[in-house]
Amino acid sequence: MRNQSGWTPAWRDVAPRDAYDIVIVGGGGHGLATAHYLAKMHGLTNVAVLEKGYIGSGNVGRNTTIIRSNYLLPGNTPFYEWSLKLWEGLEQDINYNAMVSQRGVLNLYHSDAQRDAYARRGNAMRIAGADAELLDRDAVRKMVPYLDFDNARFPVRGGLLQRRGGTVRHDAVAWGYARAADQRGVDIVQNCEVTGIRIEQGRVLGVETTRGFVAAKKVGLAAAGNSSRVAAMAGLRLPIESHVLQAFVSEGIKPLIDTVVTFGAGHFYISQSDKGGLVLGGDIDGYNSYAQRGNLGAVEHVLEEGMALMPMIGRLRVLRSWGGVMDMSMDGSPIIDRTPVAGLYLNAGWCYGGFKATPASGWCFAHTIATDEPHPFSAAYRLDRFATGRLIDEKGQGAQPNLQ
Ligand SMILES: Cc1cc2nc3c(=O)[nH]c(=O)nc-3n(C[C@H](O)[C@H](O)[C@H](O)COP(=O)(O)OP(=O)(O)OC[C@H]3O[C@@H](n4cnc5c(N)ncnc54)[C@H](O)[C@@H]3O)c2cc1C
Secondary structure (H helix, E strand, O other), X not given: OOOXXXXXXXXXXXXXXXXXXXXXXXXXXXXXXXXXXXXXXXXXXXXXXXXXXXOOOOHHHOOOOEEOXXXXXXXXXXXXXXXXXXXXXXXXXXXXXXOOEOOOEEEEEOOHHHHHHHHHXXXXXXXOXXXXXXXXXXXXXXXXXXXXXXXXXXXXXXXXXXXXXXXXXXXXXXXXXXXXXXXXXXXXXXXXXXXXXEEEOOEEEEEEEOOEEEEEEEEEEOXXXXXXXXXXXXXXXXXXXXXXXXXXXXXEOOOOOOOEEEOOOOOOEEEEXXXXXXXXXXXXXXXXXXXOOOOHHHHHHHHHHHHHHOHHHHHOOEEEXXXXXXXXXXOOOOEEEEOOOXXXXXXXXXXXXXXXXXXXXXXXXHHHHHHOOOOHHHOOOOOOHHHHOOOOOOOOOOOOHHHO
């Protein structure tokens, strides 16, 4: 009613100071959440988040917004369930409408073997305090009657449902964490690319940036798809490859899908945005890339899988598609840890699933940076597991990030 006048900036637009106690490299969801929890939980506010572009330009603003905690392995279950609990209280915590929508996540199964694997996963989830329900075909049909049940190439036999899973407005998460951190005194510096990491006698001294040298007692890396490039500035070679993941939005239609559905016979998932567009995605582009755009092969793959599950979407037009650069780790699980360089910390390897992890990742990374100890919820996400062999291979597919 004010004709879009009277808005004030959500956070201060600051130039970097000469020195901070802590510098976070990367103003994505994880870097901003880390800054928020450093300030809120540890009272550390002499902190800067340095972002090479603008807030929300990375994967935090490019993902398909799904949150869930349907993990199987002990290293993962407490972490992702904690993340879901933080999502449930996020809007009150940061005083920002992030449109947290617990509309449920339904993973379909198409064979007896897959049903048994989902039963096992559901049991592990319930033991870890998460919610899980194994649905048979009739229950799935009642819930999502528009799938192809009668003539499908991969008949739907049932599904594993997590009702507390759902979606969150992705860029609002970045804006909300940025505003909350800023209000506690954190400097959020946009258009400030880190170009080098200054290290002397095995200890970090600060970072070189396109806006000059910034000294720091501690530096946390949260650069997601660019993790291996940024870590290389400190002489670290990470067990990470970068791949593009694409996503698609259709033209807006009337309400059709009131949950998140994932296909069990391929890599495809779909939900509906509040504006009415169907939001869909699938597997990564198979080749390594740092470009934020993908190729037509993956487009065809995703859309064909969607058609196999829901043939009626073939009449829709795809309105937009885009890509984001994924930091694929060799076991498909993340890293939150110190590095061999004193004062340098690493948050990376989020693969397809880092958005749902944003609150717990920030919480645990802030703990690690503040206390120099791993947080109990992220204790398994150690960098040295790739040397010791204590991998967290959720998919049981080995060191092939293009298969994770
Ligand atoms: C298409 C797509 C769909 C996805 N869907 C889901 C989903 O449904 N659910 C889910 O859980 N996850 C999903 N993900 C994964 C999730 O988005 C990421 O794992 C997560 O966002 C990564 O963490 P981030 O938010 O901190 O990353 P980003 O937002 O990418 O933040 C990293 C930041 O670091 C900055 N940076 C890099 N290098 C430098 C430098 N040298 N100096 C300064 N800054 C630098 C980048 O500009 C970037 O802003 C999806 C990803 C994509 C691309």
